[in-house]
Amino acid sequence: MGxxxxxxxxxxxIAHAAGVSLATVSKVWNGRLDVSEHTRQRxxxxxxxxGYRGRRQWRPDSAGTVDVIFPEIDCAxxxxxxxxxxxxxxxxxxRIVVSSLDRGETARRQxxxxxxxxxxxxxxxxxxxxxxxxxxxxxxxxxxVVALDPASRTAGDLLSVDAxxxxxxxxxxxxxxxxxxRRIGLIAGLDELMCSRARRDxxxxxxDDAGVPLDPxxxxxxxxxxxxxxxxxxxxxxxxxxxxxIFAMSDLMAIGVYEAAxxxxxxxxxxxxxxxxxxxxxxxxxAPPLTTVRQPLREMxxxxxxTVLGLAGGGVLDTHLVIRESTAPV
Numbered sequence: 001m002g003x004x005x006x007x008x009x010x011x012x013x014i015a016h017a018a019g020v021s022l023a024t025v026s027k028v029w030n031g032r033l034d035v036s037e038h039t040r041q042r043x044x045x046x047x048x049x050x051g052y053r054g055r056r057q058w059r060p061d062s063a064g065t066v067d068v069i070f071p072e073i074d075c076a077x078x079x080x081x082x083x084x085x086x087x088x089x090x091x092x093x094x095r096i097v098v099s100s101l102d103r104g105e106t107a108r109r110q111x112x113x114x115x116x117x118x119x120x121x122x123x124x125x126x127x128x129x130x131x132x133x134x135x136x137x138x139x140x141x142x143x144x145v146v147a148l149d150p151a152s153r154t155a156g157d158l159l160s161v162d163a164x165x166x167x168x169x170x171x172x173x174x175x176x177x178x179x180x181x182r183r184i185g186l187i188a189g190l191d192e193l194m195c196s197r198a199r200r201d202x203x204x205x206x207x208d209d210a211g212v213p214l215d216p217x218x219x220x221x222x223x224x225x226x227x228x229x230x231x232x233x234x235x236x237x238x239x240x241x242x243x244x245x246i247f248a249m250s251d252l253m254a255i256g257v258y259e260a261a262x263x264x265x266x267x268x269x270x271x272x273x274x275x276x277x278x279x280x281x282x283x284x285x286x287a288p289p290l291t292t293v294r295q296p297l298r299e300m301x302x303x304x305x306x307t308v309l310g311l312a313g314g315g316v317l318d319t320h321l322v323i324r325e326s327t328a329p330v
Contacts, residue, residue, distance in 0.1 A: 014046045023313025026144060026159055064094040064121035066308055069111065069134070071127055072102035075225075075252060076280040077297065078126070081148065084301030085124065092309055094121060101134075112137045122308035124301075125158075127151050127193070146308040148300060151193050159314040161304040165195045168293035168319030169202030169247070170209075172275045175291070175321055176245045177210045180330040181273060185218040185236040185243035187229060187253050199249050199277065218243050222253045229256020237264050237272070244272065244330050251276035251283045251292055254326075258286065269328035279322055289324035 011029075015022045020039060027035050028043040035043075068085055070078055082098065089096040097120075101107045112134070115123075122144040125134065135158070138145050147160040176184050186203055189196035207214045220235050222228035229248055233256055236243055248254040254276030258268060266272050268288060276283060279294035296317045306312040 018043045018046055022159055027310050066094050066096055067120045067123045068098045069125050070100050073100045080297035081301035084298030085305050088302035088305035108134055124148050124304045124308055144308050146304050148304040159307050161300050161314050163295045163317050164319045165198035166202040169199035170206045171321045172247055172293050173203045173206035181245040182212055183243045185246040187220050187222045187232045187248040189224050189249045224250040226252045226256045229253030230259045233257035233260030247275045249277050251278040251280045254290055255286060269326050273327040288326050291324045291327040292322055293319050294322050295319055
């Protein structure tokens with residue numbers, strides 16, 4: 001007898017039991033043909049045992065639908081992901097349907113009702129949507145799910161696509177340290193987000209690498225948006241001994257630091273170096289052009305689409321530092 005939806009094993013547990021990767025389990029469930037027959041039979045037996053009904057075989061030449069779900073859509077970050085998602089969807093011959101959960105529980109309930117009434121070949125859940133009741137509802141409907149830039153690893157059984165946040169933050173901070181900065185302010189993101197924790201760890205690691213102690217008073221928290229960058233940047237600049245450089249965990253917060261500096265007559269980069277994270281399209285047009293960590297946002301969206309269709313196995317994509325004119329030696 002198969003397990004109920006409340007107690008059945010996760011796909012990660014099935015992968016462990018079968019001695020294969022989570023990506024392989026996803027391929028078998030999606031009807032992919034590039035899995036050996038022996039492995040397919042072993043995984044398929046475990047899937048059936050734990051209550052996973054087989055999905056129809058997806059073919060690259062078949063018209064299908066991929067649902068993309070964001071917590072909200074309000075900046076270029078989502079737009080860059082969507083460009084990659086749309087391109088990969090077009091190449092695979094599937095429709096892309098975009099939804100936002102900015103109306104909270106009402107939006108989530110309406111989305112689940114629509115998915116139950118219709119048909120989807122998979123769902124891409126961005127950041128904080130990849131958790132809780134929505135994932136459980138999609139699992140009950142046997143809908144493949146991929147987490148795009150997930151907020152946490154708590155789900156455990158989701159294939160995911162994200163960026164090398166730790167390495168990016170470490171490189172950004174090392175760049176400032178190499179320029180001679182020793183009082184570097186940090187505008188962190190929300191602690192509950194996995195990317196925030198990874199970027200903070202990278203910031204700390206770069207200080208450790210250089211043997212430079214971190215001043216805890218130079219750490220502020222923002223919300224990954226422009227207004228919080230203005231506020232947090234202002235607090236840092238109003239310190240008795242302000243930082244000579246600020247690393248903001250998003251480009252929008254970094255541009256907020258620009259505004260905080262302008263209001264105080266502080267010149268960037270002559271008196272204050274600033275580094276962001278994302279490399280959104282507007283970063284190169286900022287005044288001065290912003291040094292930032294480039295996330296491959298379009299590539300992440302494309303990989304998430306291929307992953308949810310069983311054409312790839314998720315993964316972590318590299319970031320790299322783009323040095324422009326917002327940083328200078330002390």
